[in-house]
Structures are given as C-alpha cells and as structure tokens.
Amino acid sequence: MAITIKEIARLAGVSVTTVSQILNQKGGRFSEATKQRVLTVIKEQNYSPNYFASNIIAKKSKTIGVIVPDFSEQFASAIVREIKRHLEEQGYYLIICESDHEFEKEQVLLEQLAKIAVEGIILFTPNLYDQDQRIRKGRYQEIPVVFADRGLNEGYYGTVKIDEFSGVYRALEWLIEEGHRRIGLLMDDAEHYHLAERFDAYRQALQDHQLIIEETHIKQMPLTIEGGYQGATELLRETEVSAIFCCDDMLAIGCYQAVFDSGRVLDQEITVVGFDGGEVTQIVRPKIRSVRQPYKELGNAYADKIRMAIQQPDRQMDDRLFHVSFDPE
Amino acid sequence: MAITIKEIARLAGVSVTTVSQILNQKGGRFSEATKQRVLTVIKEQNYSPNYFASNIIAKKSKTIGVIVPDFSEQFASAIVREIKRHLEEQGYYLIICESDHEFEKEQVLLEQLAKIAVEGIILFTPNLYDQDQRIRKGRYQEIPVVFADRGLNEGYYGTVKIDEFSGVYRALEWLIEEGHRRIGLLMDDAEHYHLAERFDAYRQALQDHQLIIEETHIKQMPLTIEGGYQGATELLRETEVSAIFCCDDMLAIGCYQAVFDSGRVLDQEITVVGFDGGEVTQIVRPKIRSVRQPYKELGNAYADKIRMAIQQPDRQMDDRLFHVSFDPE
DNA sequence: CTGAAAGCGCTTACAG
DNA sequence: CTGAAAGCGCTTACAG
Numbered sequence: 303m304a305i306t307i308k309e310i311a312r313l314a315g316v317s318v319t320t321v322s323q324i325l326n327q328k329g330g331r332f333s334e335a336t337k338q339r340v341l342t343v344i345k346e347q348n349y350s351p352n353y354f355a356s357n358i359i360a361k362k363s364k365t366i367g368v369i370v371p372d373f374s375e376q377f378a379s380a381i382v383r384e385i386k387r388h389l390e391e392q393g394y395y396l397i398i399c400e401s402d403h404e405f406e407k408e409q410v411l412l413e414q415l416a417k418i419a420v421e422g423i424i425l426f427t428p429n430l431y432d433q434d435q436r437i438r439k440g441r442y443q444e445i446p447v448v449f450a451d452r453g454l455n456e457g458y459y460g461t462v463k464i465d466e467f468s469g470v471y472r473a474l475e476w477l478i479e480e481g482h483r484r485i486g487l488l489m490d491d492a493e494h495y496h497l498a499e500r501f502d503a504y505r506q507a508l509q510d511h512q513l514i515i516e517e518t519h520i521k522q523m524p525l526t527i528e529g530g531y532q533g534a535t536e537l538l539r540e541t542e543v544s545a546i547f548c549c550d551d552m553l554a555i556g557c558y559q560a561v562f563d564s565g566r567v568l569d570q571e572i573t574v575v576g577f578d579g580g581e582v583t584q585i586v587r588p589k590i591r592s593v594r595q596p597y598k599e600l601g602n603a604y605a606d607k608i609r610m611a612i613q614q615p616d617r618q619m620d621d622r623l624f625h626v627s628f629d630p631e
Numbered sequence: 632m633a634i635t636i637k638e639i640a641r642l643a644g645v646s647v648t649t650v651s652q653i654l655n656q657k658g659g660r661f662s663e664a665t666k667q668r669v670l671t672v673i674k675e676q677n678y679s680p681n682y683f684a685s686n687i688i689a690k691k692s693k694t695i696g697v698i699v700p701d702f703s704e705q706f707a708s709a710i711v712r713e714i715k716r717h718l719e720e721q722g723y724y725l726i727i728c729e730s731d732h733e734f735e736k737e738q739v740l741l742e743q744l745a746k747i748a749v750e751g752i753i754l755f756t757p758n759l760y761d762q763d764q765r766i767r768k769g770r771y772q773e774i775p776v777v778f779a780d781r782g783l784n785e786g787y788y789g790t791v792k793i794d795e796f797s798g799v800y801r802a803l804e805w806l807i808e809e810g811h812r813r814i815g816l817l818m819d820d821a822e823h824y825h826l827a828e829r830f831d832a833y834r835q836a837l838q839d840h841q842l843i844i845e846e847t848h849i850k851q852m853p854l855t856i857e858g859g860y861q862g863a864t865e866l867l868r869e870t871e872v873s874a875i876f877c878c879d880d881m882l883a884i885g886c887y888q889a890v891f892d893s894g895r896v897l898d899q900e901i902t903v904v905g906f907d908g909g910e911v912t913q914i915v916r917p918k919i920r921s922v923r924q925p926y927k928e929l930g931n932a933y934a935d936k937i938r939m940a941i942q943q944p945d946r947q948m949d950d951r952l953f954h955v956s957f958d959p960e
Numbered sequence: 961c962t963g964a965a966a967g968c969g970c971t972t973a974c975a976g
Numbered sequence: 977c978t979g980a981a982a983g984c985g986c987t988t989a990c991a992g
Contacts, residue, residue: 328987
C-alpha cells in the first residue's frame, strides 16, 4: 500500500490541509519552517498524491487518446510522433489505439477512451462523420475530438486541409521536363481513401503539357506494396510507360520490386515517383523521389488544436491549410 | 459535467448502493424489476462510472506502461505490437514511452508511470539494473517491472533470453555452403548494445570450417544505416569479401546502399545477410536474408509475465529461452 | 499562519 | 430484497 497524505501529515506534525496546500503550490501563507518540514517528509517518504484521488477532484487525467487506422501506416505514425513530442512536453500522456480503418472499431475506442476519462481525442480516420450527432460539436461524451483526416470531415475545431494538388502537379511537371511522355499512374481503389486530388493533378499536368491521358496508363490498386507490385507489373507488360507516378509510397515500393523483377534498370529505363515522402523512400536504392507531406506542421497543428480544445471547448478555431512539397534534388 | 451515480439512483428511484451493486454484477439479490429499471436508466443516460472514483477504491488502472529506447527501432516495435495485441485483449491500456536509450530518462519515465498508477511496466532497456535496489524485487514503487532486454538484466520475474548463436551460426554456414570464403562482419561498436553472441557465432562458424578470421574483415559500427554504409564501403574498398554478415538489419540496409553505390550487383558479386528479420528486409530487392527474431513468442512471453506479475507480484517465474531462426529459402 | 470539516463520485460492509 | 452510513485519498472553501 502506498503512503497517504494523512501519514505525511502525521509525520510532519501538521494537518492534511497543510500538506495538500504546500504540495500544490498554494502554500504561500505557511511559514518557511513548516514548508521545509513538510517537503522533507514528502521527499523522505517519496510520496506522491494518489493519481485517482487528485483527479476525481481536478477532473483532469492529463491523458489524450489518439486513434489511428493502422500502427504500421507511416503517414499517421510520422504525424503521431510529432504530436507525441509536442504534447508530452506539455505534460500529457498519450494512449494510442488502432481502428483497422473501421468505423465500428472507432466507436468502441471512442467509448473506451471516454470511459478512462481522456481529456481529448485525436481521431485519424478515413470515415465520414458528417451525420454523427454525438460528434457534431467536436465532442464525444463531453470530450473534445479533433479530426486528423486531411480535411475529410468538417471538424468543429476547424479543418486541417492539405493541398496535395500543387505538389503532385510539380512532380509530374518534373517528369515531363525530364523527357517522359508516357507516364503511368498507380492510384487508390477507393477502398479506404479517395485520393482524387492527386489524380486531378496528374490529369491537369498532362493536359497542360499536351500529353494524352491514356486509360491504360492508369491502374487502381489497394494502397499496399502488393498493390503497387501488381499494378506496375501490368503497366510494364501492357504499356510503354517510362515513368510511373504512385499516389502512395507503398505503391512506389511495390513498383520498385516489379521493375526489379522485370529486369529493368530504375531511373534509367523506368522512373518512379511516390507520394508521402516517408522514410522508406530514402532507404531503397536508387532513392525514391516522393512528394513530401508536411509531417511536422501537421503534427503541431493537431497538437495545438487538441490543446486549445481542452482549454476552451466551446471556442471555434480557424481552418488551416498545409502544402506538400516535391524536391527532385 | 458527466452524470453521476446519484442522479441515476434518483431517476431509477433506488439508492446509490443498488445502482452500484447492479452495475458491478453484484446485484444477484435485487429483484428482476429493479435490475431492469436501473439498467434502463443507465442505458438511457449513457452512464458509466467515474473512472477515478472507481479506481480510488479498486486501486486498478488497467493500464500498463511500456518503455522503449526508440519508437522507430523495429526490434522493440515489432514486439510491442504483439504485447499490445495480447494485453488489449485482456482489457489493458498501454502507455508507450521513449527513453532514447538513456538510463536517466528511464528513471524519469518509471517515476511518471508510477505516478499515474500503471499496474505494471515493461522495460525495454540496453542498460544494466543489477545494482538497482529499487528494482531488485521486480518492482518500482510497488509496481511490477518486467525486463525486455534479451536477458541482460536478471529480472525478478524470470529472464527472457534469446539464443542468437545457433541462428547466426546457421547463417554463416549457409554462406560457406554457397561458396563464400571471405566473409565480412559488420558488428556493433558497443555503444548501446553488445552483440557479443553474434560475433562469437561468426568466429566459431568460420573456425569450424577452416576459414581464417581476418581482422580487416570485421568492422565495428553504430547500428544505423549510416554505420552500415560506411562499414561496407570500407570493406569493399579494402578487402576482397564476397559476402557480409551484418549483426543488425539497419547495418544490412546501409550495406545494400554501399554495394549499390559501388556499382556491384547484389547476390551476384556480394551477398548480404542481416539480423532481426524485420519488415524492411522484405521490402528491398533483392530481399535481404536475415536471421529472424521470434517476435511473436517474445511479445507473448513479456505480456504473460507482466500479467502474472500484476496478479501475483511475489511469485517468481521461470526463465525462458527463445531461438532466432535463419531460412535462406 | 493553521486546521476542522465538507465534499468529489464511487464501493462495501452492515443492518434491517 | 433494499438502503443509510462509512470510507477510499484527496482538495478546497471557511473559520479562526
């Protein structure tokens, strides 16, 4: 059994009130001698107040819940890392949960997090909450919820949007400058995410440069390495593309594997560009050029929002817009 | 303000005792009618007991702390994933913290986790705790601590050891069978980890096959991609090795990059073998053959230990031994 | 400068 | 079958 405030008070020869006040920096009125005596006993006994007892009064758990679709997905992981750094500096604990992309699991997790009284929730989700009354005011059972969904849902605390268009457009422009005329596209199959903006940028870039958009150059695939492998294999077999733009780094990795297996030389016979700019693109050789997400900025934005939402749950916040970037080096 | 048990009692026309008992499956003695009435009100109001108030009595947070040296290190991540799966099934929450390999940060985190009353702590650490009185009995301030350190520290709840020797030996044997006579070694520089067992297996395997151990074939490097790159670059420049055994997958990745930059063809001119068998080895092409850690088994072992330690903090447990494996396909 | 007392939301003997 | 009361460990008006 851990030691209690009562015991500390007894040992220091004061009342529990005194101990409590001194412990919580509200002891200005006590004599220096008393303060020292109490602090010494606290130190000696290595006492710290019972977390639950304090919280029942303070109603603060200093804990924030984060729901991500998949721990191994690098987009969310990279952002969560930033969020974590940011929020832990402020003395918050993070509980990170995995939803497997499923709306139902998100509900269960929201419920659980509410039960353990997290102070706020950051929800990475591919799902639409537009109709959800419970979450309409940015709250799930009184707890502020901030969406980290690239602007899919209109959050009460302002939407965080990412301009993907300009970065993708820039990447395509670069490929065209490099002399590529037949550029394949590996895009999502709209299973979880709809990466329409990236598709639009691809089309617009080709069009602006008088290139014809060939249906056969476009493959819709699950956003996985296997998806990329299969899509690229088909492109290599059926078309004459000399470059492939992948709407996701995992697709690009699969693409690399397919090019390798086809015996072609990367960057010489086939150039691959990815999207997200994750670590993995820097690990393989040759490095994958990839449109980079503003991870740091996004992490800060979400962390800021949840912090402000906790402090002022009724205050609405501005929308924020961030940009991806493309740098072929 | 969330609704309280008092309010539920009022709405159901019963006492708080009744509500509490029914809520905690101790309501056998109440009439079916009462039970239904109470449960209905609870449901209607979407009531759940205040987490802190319950815990102050139950003294259970259902939370477990996990300390890892580095979130992006794949060895610990892969195991934590298993631990998480296992423990969340049992209704525990995990709080995962990062120590940056530092003993001092571990101390701060242990302190913090104790303060928020986690029920147990799993400590991934490269540091020695042998002398640490506070943790001698497997506890830090009453909280059970299980070491996840490959058997470095002698834990109160039994040591989890990994036999690395046989797997590394097998890998070297395979290289020799493949005809390699000059095999380089990239090993740790003993900064955080001392991978002596892997080194021993390398030496023993060469010796058993009448191969001379050349000092120039062995490079000590930090366990990073950069370390692997630099070590391999030196080996390729200074020696005639046709294979390189890397004591860590990150070294192997760096190795791959160095071979690529040197213009040599992987698996034809240089064969690289790694250690850990992480995902990354399956992403690059050609795939990296790598000695595989028993992630699943390790995760289960740590999860089991902490669960039992929580339930029976004074019971000592058996040591456990797991094996790495090597399968060149 | 200090402390007795009420109260946070809950659970659990105990009495009827 | 049911509830009044004590108590968990703490904080916070309030009185002196």
